[in-house]
Amino acid sequence: MSNIFSNKVNDTQAFTSLLPIFAFIKPYKLMVFYALLALLVTAGVNLSLGQGVKFVINNGFIAGSESQLKTAILALIVLITLLAVGTFSRFYLMSWLGERVSADIRKAVFNQVIKLHPSYFEENRSGEIMSRLTTDTSLLQSIIGSSFSMALRSVLMLIGGLIMLLVTNLGLTLWVVACVPFILIPILVYGRKVRVLAASSQNAIADIGTYAGEIIQNIKVVQSYTHEEQEKASFANEVENAFSVAKNRIKQRSLLIAIVIFLTFSAISVMLWVGGTDVLEGNMTGGELGAFVFYAIMVAMSVATISEVYGELQRAAGSATRLLELLNITSEIETPEDPKIIEKSHSTIIEFKDLDFYYPSRPSIAALQSINLKIPMGKVIALVGPSGAGKTTLFELLQRFYDPQSGHVLFNNININELDLDEVRQRMGMVPQHPVLFSSDVWHNIRYGNPSATDEEVINAAKLAHAHEFIEQLPEGYNSFLGEQGVRLSGGQKQRVALARAILKDPEVLLLDEATSALDAESEHHVQAALEKLMQNRTTLIIAHRLSTVVNADLILLMDKGQIIAQGTHAQLLNESRLYKRLCELQFESAIT
Incomplete structure (x- = not known):
């Protein structure tokens, strides 16, 4: 079988292989601009919410002023409204972009496949090609329309959150920064395992589709030879193999997320202990601690999201590689650049x-x-x-x-x-x-x-x-x-x-x-x-x-x-x-x- 369906990429290639996909995004620069604008607005509003929490605690609860509390709550409601509108715009625009690009990739791949020389289909199973046309493009749609947006937002929130942590309290921020490497290491280690298992899972799913398609296409032969039970058993075996591969992938990905969450919130717990001590000793206000906790959780959730999206991007890298190799195949049967004209013949x-x-x-x-x-x-x-x-x-x-x-x-x-x-x-x-x-x-x-x-x-x-x-x-x-x-x-x-x-x-x-x-x-x-x-x-x-x-x-x-x-x-x-x-x-x- 051709190596286009078994190609594996290393960590460096994992993301560079996605770069050619941006050629399909380029025609929709205006939609990308609006989506990024909505992304920046929502990120800014999210970061502002921490200051809103600080304002509510210091000027409302601690100061005991009902009017100041009311003003603070109204300010929070305004920020939350902006966040809702921005989130709607970001989600709609990015989802639209994902669907549009996925449709364009499907058309490009089909237009390429339909003109390939017949001998290509002797060496590659049509069921596997169709799986790439449907399954792989659907995965890319999910990445562009959802995961990529989540990754950008999380990166912005991570950077912005760290900056706000530094502004709020330098000492506590050092605790957070010191914990980041311990969180990134399992992301890199388990992310690689997830990528390899994801590629195997995609191939197993393609095998299922190919097998089922062949049986359904020849259903009269199957029933004529009364092979229904044998085919049920064979198909069940294919499905169980795919499930076994998927189970390993899910296990590694779940372990990755669990480790990241454990390390992240353990770091937050330590930070709360140190920060609570500072509040009791009068070194910081309750509002500052509340804002710091808010930003720390924001940073933690951003890291957790990045770890989850990392696995998705690894899967997408494999899909993009297979699709792009399909697009780069040159047909052995093509029209010459300067074809001759067929003259009328009489013999x-x-x-x-x-x-x-x-x-x-x-x-x-x-x-x-x-x-x-x-x-x-x-x-x-x-x-x-x-x-x-x-x-x-x-x-x-x-x-x-x-x-x-x-x-x-x-x-x-x-x-x-x-x-x-x-x-x-x-x-x-x-x-x-x-x-x-x-x-x-x-x-x-x-x-x-x-x-x-x-x-x-x-x-x-x-x-x-x-x-x-x-x-x-x-x-x-x-x-x-x-x-x-x-x-x-x-x-x-x-x-x-x-x-x-x-x-x-x-x-x-x-x-x-x-x-x-x-x-x-x-x-x-x-x-x-x-x-x-x-x-x-x-x-x-x-x-x-x-x-x-x-x-x-x-x-x-x-x-x-x-x-x-x-x-x-x-x-x-x-x-x-x-x-x-x-x-x-x-x-x-x-x-x-």
């Missing part, structure tokens, strides 16, 4: 020249070897051969999902590596043997071939694919939701919807991975008639499993073990190739006359 449209190809996940096994082939414009080419012969691989190279290790794929006499990637793919229409439908309605699934198509054009494409009749019988017709991967349709119905999508795209080159294989005899007859009309004046490559497709082809390519071992018409190959004759007997139901 050969596709050529495979001295082509060798190995899948990245199987680098020692040749998927295609020494392929040399010219496909004239407007012709129907049938690809036949046993499973694993390389038929589908030719389709994938033609659409440039992969680049060959040697040789070239030419389109209108131009290497497709030199052409605009989108233009190449827009000129081709693919109907796979196992069609892919999206969790949406019929309109969306057919219109995927041409998003700008009108309703009338969509319906006409459905009619040509012989899908209109069954679509009209669905509960809501073309507005019917088809379920995940079109689960509400039969195999033949899904294939006809996919065929309608290709018809709507109206491509120059039609790629059919036996598009009629899941149809009954009557539907196949109608769809085949529609295909024959669609294939007129259009270059068509068909991976064939039925005789009706083979006999009508202009050229048949017989493939085996990644090579083209024979080519010709149906009659020629029957006479010249024993493998072709045997395939006809096996795959084409002995209809070889």
